[in-house]
Amino acid sequence: MGSAKIVVMAADLQEAPELVLQMDHALRAGDLDVVVGVREARNDPLMSRLPAAIFWSLYRRYVVRDIPSGASTCSAATGPFRDTLLQLKNVTAR
Numbered sequence: 001m002g003s004a005k006i007v008v009m010a011a012d013l014q015e016a017p018e019l020v021l022q023m024d025h026a027l028r029a030g031d032l033d034v035v036v037g038v039r040e041a042r043n044d045p046l047m048s049r050l051p052a053a054i055f056w057s058l059y060r061r062y063v064v065r066d067i068p069s070g071a072s073t074c075s076a077a078t079g080p081f082r083d084t085l086l087q088l089k090n091v092t093a094r
Helices: 018-029 046-062 079-087
Strands: 005-009 034-038 071-078
Touching: 005 018, 005 079, 018 034, 018 071, 071 079
Parallel strands: none
Antiparallel strands: 005 071, 034 071
């Protein structure tokens, strides 16, 4: 049956559901705890790409500076990684 895993995927379903299977395969095949999707290309119209580019530019500048460009809204992790993550304390910088 394998160890427990979690997947986080945006509710807008812009990512293909098959990505979950690919991430599971990557977790099983390697010595990995986390898999993060990165978008290689997209064929969205300009009026969709422009607001998204502005949003992600601001997000990387003010929220998470080291998020990779083209990062997907889909990731997967092993159960032990999830358990460790849940034990961390939430600290808010002021």
